[in-house]
Amino acid sequence: MAELDDIIHQPLRLKIMAALNALPQSTGLEFARLKKLTGATDGNLGAHIETLAKAGYVSVDKAFVGKKPQTTVTATAVGRGAFARHVATLQEIIAGKQV
């Protein structure tokens, strides 16, 4: 019986992973865009990205575009796999294979 991924299951982290997983592999989203898509605050989003990064589910790249710092978050292969398993588990729950 598959288990839900505790790291991904938190609502904001689920949204972050869903957004990143919707992109082609090795394509990331800028922090500001991710913030807009998820509706999270700076602090909250930063904290949850850190949790995902510690688990190896996302990579965080910081660079300067002109004089502005730009943070880009990308789902790793490990993160994509974990997300796919998490979604499969959710579907199994709905199908009644798990209680």
Added chain:
Amino acid sequence: MIDSKEASAALADIDDIVRRVKQSQLYDLASIAAVWWGVLVFAGNVVTWLWPVYAVYAWVAVDVMGVGGLVALRLFNPPHHPHGAAFGIRLLLVFVLFFAFGYLCTNVIGHFGPRQLGAFWPLYFMLFYALAGLWFGYAFVAIGLGISALTLIGFFYIGEAFPLWMAFVNGGGLIIGGLWMRRS
């Protein structure tokens, strides 16, 4: 463990965010295309207003550069689509049919003068914008209907300066609309 109701809610959240990411990516590309066409259309209308005798050449150049820009945009942003090549050919056919049908209406069925042509092409273009918006996002509908309304106002109430009006309404409208789409 969660129940099926919570699982359904989680999957609905995922679907919603995926839809928004895809729309955001589409808006990014569409905004570049809108700004590009806006600049060209602005220039085309200014040439039409200042040197009407060169208008026909200006509009051929606008159309060629406009479609060329879209092709370049597509080459730099290849679609992540299982039938990418077929989709590209369909896109090219869309433009061929678009211009062929427009030409048929304006030059074969009707014999439009410069003023009618100046109103027809933006209205025709914006019709597709508005229709696309029914599938791809309200920004297209808003831009399409907004520019169409201003085009009709200009057609009926603006005199000799109609091309200049269209430079700002159509060209400027696409530029502002494209920038707004980028922020949506």
